[in-house]
Amino acid sequence: MADQKTAAANFTIKPETAALTAEVEQMLDFVFGPTRFDKASYLFREGVEPVAELSYVAQLGDEVVGTIRYWPINVGPTNHPALLLGPLGITPRLAGKGIGRTLTFRTLERAAEMGHDLVLLVGDVDYYKRFGFVPATPHGFVMPGEKRPERLQVAPLKRGILGTISGDIRHIHGRVIAGEAELGSTPAVGARGEFLQVDAR
Numbered sequence: 001m002a003d004q005k006t007a008a009a010n011f012t013i014k015p016e017t018a019a020l021t022a023e024v025e026q027m028l029d030f031v032f033g034p035t036r037f038d039k040a041s042y043l044f045r046e047g048v049e050p051v052a053e054l055s056y057v058a059q060l061g062d063e064v065v066g067t068i069r070y071w072p073i074n075v076g077p078t079n080h081p082a083l084l085l086g087p088l089g090i091t092p093r094l095a096g097k098g099i100g101r102t103l104t105f106r107t108l109e110r111a112a113e114m115g116h117d118l119v120l121l122v123g124d125v126d127y128y129k130r131f132g133f134v135p136a137t138p139h140g141f142v143m144p145g146e147k148r149p150e151r152l153q154v155a156p157l158k159r160g161i162l163g164t165i166s167g168d169i170r171h172i173h174g175r176v177i178a179g180e181a182e183l184g185s186t187p188a189v190g191a192r193g194e195f196l197q198v199d200a201r
Helices: 003-009 018-032 034-038 099-114 127-129
Strands: 013-014 056-060 063-075 081-091 118-122 152-154 169-170
Touching: 013 099, 018 034, 018 063, 018 081, 056 099, 063 099, 081 099, 099 118, 099 127, 127 152
Parallel strands: 081 118
Antiparallel strands: 013 056, 056 063, 063 081, 063 169, 118 152
């Protein structure tokens, strides 16, 4: 057990490359299972490539033990550009060793440097609040098709952005998602609101 803890401290963070994509997908299948594609958040990723500059992996030696990706989305009637974080996945034997925390902090900082101002995700509120995420539905954000809207969260990367942008999350290519409100509608503020099921999917 001590050897495992020591090894976990030696993981490295690096950009995901095409050569690692198959291993990343294999790890995500193992972590989240084959039903991961049934989640509402995946509907916004169909036909879309993740943001390459924000796709990172954690490696222990040559093994991929962690992954994080972000996807471009639009929000609200103005189609404000934003990011959808997920999946964040860590190989189960190394859960709780700081890999997910390092991946998330590193990439959120990079996203801000790139000029992005909003990041949304579906995940555990207690886990993600450390990164600046807050429940999104009280701020007027809606993910069409999401059955647990209380898990939708948002992190502002620019001061004062919350309160100026709200509405449905929209597919970057304009695909209509089941449950999506009429174009131009905006929900009222105050609307309804890793393997331990805390990771964004």
